[in-house]
Amino acid sequence: MKIEIKLNDTMSFSISTMLFTILIFFSIIFSGCETIANESANSNDRERFIFPLQSKSHYIINRFGSYKNLFTEAEDFHDGIDIRASVGTTVIASLDGVVFFIGEDKYYGKSIIITHNDDFKTLYGHLNSYNVKQGDIVSRGSKIAESGNTGYSTGPHLHFGIYKNKIPVNPLEYLY
Numbered sequence: 001m002k003i004e005i006k007l008n009d010t011m012s013f014s015i016s017t018m019l020f021t022i023l024i025f026f027s028i029i030f031s032g033c034e035t036i037a038n039e040s041a042n043s044n045d046r047e048r049f050i051f052p053l054q055s056k057s058h059y060i061i062n063r064f065g066s067y068k069n070l071f072t073e074a075e076d077f078h079d080g081i082d083i084r085a086s087v088g089t090t091v092i093a094s095l096d097g098v099v100f101f102i103g104e105d106k107y108y109g110k111s112i113i114i115t116h117n118d119d120f121k122t123l124y125g126h127l128n129s130y131n132v133k134q135g136d137i138v139s140r141g142s143k144i145a146e147s148g149n150t151g152y153s154t155g156p157h158l159h160f161g162i163y164k165n166k167i168p169v170n171p172l173e174y175l176y
């Protein structure tokens with residue numbers, strides 16, 4: 001009997017320790033996300049990036065930041081914006097830069113990453129085809145790809161992300 005009680009005490013102790021650890025873990029993760037989402041753009045950076053499609057009249061179907069994942073029901077983080085665009089829409093470089101990566105990603109599908117000055121990178125995902133190759137120098141507004149529906153996508157759209165020092169920032173704060 002005594003042994004049984006002892007066991008239960010140990011168990012409840014380790015469960016509460018585990019719950020506490022999980023709580024700490026999540027609070028660290030979510031406080032981190034909040035910092036990223038709330039970080040506002042430096043005024044010098046605000047008007048350098050242009051909308052990655054030729055026409056601005058495209059709906060933004062998913063914004064940057066935390067959201068509830070409908071499949072897993074868990075809190076998730078979207079590190080860019082999703083812009084509705086039919087397959088074959090011209091995708092343009094948001095800023096002058098060098099093509100750093102071209103390839104297939106499990107989530108972003110066919111994607112391109114461009115490096116810019118001052119540790120900025122932009123990512124273009126779910127593409128249909130590429131018009132540049134790795135190492136190409138691109139200028140702001142030049143055609144780099146055609147949008148598509150590749151990778152983890154629920155319909156034709158362009159995923160567009162801006163990273164500052166490898167940290168995702170809200171593109172809507174930087175675009176004009």
Ligand SMILES: [Zn+2]
Binds near residue numbers: 062081160
């Ligand atoms: Zn997206």
